[in-house]
Amino acid sequence: MVDRIHLIIYGGLFFLLSMQCHNYKPDTHVSESGKKLIPLVNTTDLYYPGQDIGDNFDIIAAYALEEVDLRAVILDVTEDYRLENGLGRDMGIIPVMQLNYIFDRTVPAAPSPFTRMRSTTDRMEDVPLFQQAGVELLLKTLRESKEKVDITAFGSARTIAVAFNREPELLREKVNLLHLSIGASAPVQIEWNVALDPHAFVAVLQSGLPIALYPCGAGNLDGGLAAFSYDANNGYWELSNMNFVPDMDPPIRRYLEFAFSRSTRSDFLRAMETDDAPFDSNRWNRMHRVWETCVWMCMTDRVLVQRNDGSYRIISRHALQPTDRILPNELRPCTLEVQENGLFTYQYIDQPGNIRIYYRGDPKENEKALNEALPALYLEFKTQLLN
Numbered sequence: 231m232v233d234r235i236h237l238i239i240y241g242g243l244f245f246l247l248s249m250q251c252h253n254y255k256p257d258t259h260v261s262e263s264g265k266k267l268i269p270l271v272n273t274t275d276l277y278y279p280g281q282d283i284g285d286n287f288d289i290i291a292a293y294a295l296e297e298v299d300l301r302a303v304i305l306d307v308t309e310d311y312r313l314e315n316g317l318g319r320d321m322g323i324i325p326v327m328q329l330n331y332i333f334d335r336t337v338p339a340a341p342s343p344f345t346r347m348r349s350t351t352d353r354m355e356d357v358p359l360f361q362q363a364g365v366e367l368l369l370k371t372l373r374e375s376k377e378k379v380d381i382t383a384f385g386s387a388r389t390i391a392v393a394f395n396r397e398p399e400l401l402r403e404k405v406n407l408l409h410l411s412i413g414a415s416a417p418v419q420i421e422w423n424v425a426l427d428p429h430a431f432v433a434v435l436q437s438g439l440p441i442a443l444y445p446c447g448a449g450n451l452d453g454g455l456a457a458f459s460y461d462a463n464n465g466y467w468e469l470s471n472m473n474f475v476p477d478m479d480p481p482i483r484r485y486l487e488f489a490f491s492r493s494t495r496s497d498f499l500r501a502m503e504t505d506d507a508p509f510d511s512n513r514w515n516r517m518h519r520v521w522e523t524c525v526w527m528c529m530t531d532r533v534l535v536q537r538n539d540g541s542y543r544i545i546s547r548h549a550l551q552p553t554d555r556i557l558p559n560e561l562r563p564c565t566l567e568v569q570e571n572g573l574f575t576y577q578y579i580d581q582p583g584n585i586r587i588y589y590r591g592d593p594k595e596n597e598k599a600l601n602e603a604l605p606a607l608y609l610e611f612k613t614q615l616l617n
């Protein structure tokens with residue numbers, strides 16, 4: 231077991247630290263039902279210890295959803311937040327290694343450049359090599375994939391934009407769909423993920439690549455900040471509590487305990503195996519902000535339904551029952567005009583274009599449904615690690 235652990239860690243770090251690793255084979259897996267999987271590169275501003283702890287919570291889906299073949303994780307890093315409040319944090323390589331360990335995977339991970347793009351055409355070839363590893367990993371993953379690849383952005387779009395500026399033809403050939411969890415649905419406030427790198431967001435929106443845009447924020451500011459507001463086109467919702475976590479698959483529960491307690495245990499993999507330190511379950515009785523669920527549902531073509539017994543679930547389309555009521559959860563074609571600062575407006579169109587925007591109908595019913603459906607989905611997730 232020890233040798234295997236070391237192999238996985240050293241394999242991951244080797245890939246991270248060296249761009250000369252030409253023998254890497256994509257970590258493909260097939261679903262038990264033999265269904266075609268969705269090749270995915272997940273870009274996320276996941277940190278260790280967590281910044282928005284929601285990123286630590288969300289990336290579980292990239293590993294656990296049976297439709298997804300996670301090929302690489304790009305850790306979106308912005309220098310300002312490595313030092314925020316003097317807490318000190320760095321790219322989330324430790325949570326990625328923990329997830330590789332508990333799901334028995336060898337998904338490579340590498341960082342974005344730490345600094346913002348200087349223009350929409352910046353190729354960032356002069357930043358330290360270490361900080362170019364994520365761009366190279368994204369390009370390499372696309373180059374080596376036989377199928378088109380989906381790419382998510384749950385932080386800035388920097389790595390995607392820089393990769394496009396370096397090899398636009400490769401992205402045009404190999405990108406199936408960019409899923410951008412960025413921006414606000416009206417031009418009233420610059421949303422967090424836009425502010426991380428405005429040039430990157432603008433560059434990607436103007437790239438002509440196929441885009442699914444899931445605005446994080448809403449323009450009505452009914453939540454004070456755009457990012458905490460609700461409308462029919464943004465993805466934000468509040469999970470009223472996380473009291474389901476103690477009932478999760480034990481390694482995933484331990485991963486979340488580690489993240490939410492900002493643990494600095496040095497044996498960060500062994501911490502996934504044992505319950506050495508008691509964890510106060512009352513800590514889960516708190517509201518948790520979520521922006522990402524809509525991305526996973528649309529990517530995997532899952533549907534949000536109310537079942538005949540009144541319960542809400544996120545299910546595969548083939549599991550639909552005639553008595554299920556389907557809640558709106560879709561992508562609508564639009565045209566989009568973006569300003570230099572990343573604020574944008576959009577208009578629905580009848581003909582399909584390269585950009586679609588998320589639509590969820592009544593946001594409060596969406597939130598009510600997800601409060602039941604997301605915990606049910608997460609409780610289904612199982613790791614490969616013996617409990």
Ligand SMILES: [Ca+2]
Pocket residue numbers: 274275276282285384385
């Ligand atoms: Ca994020």
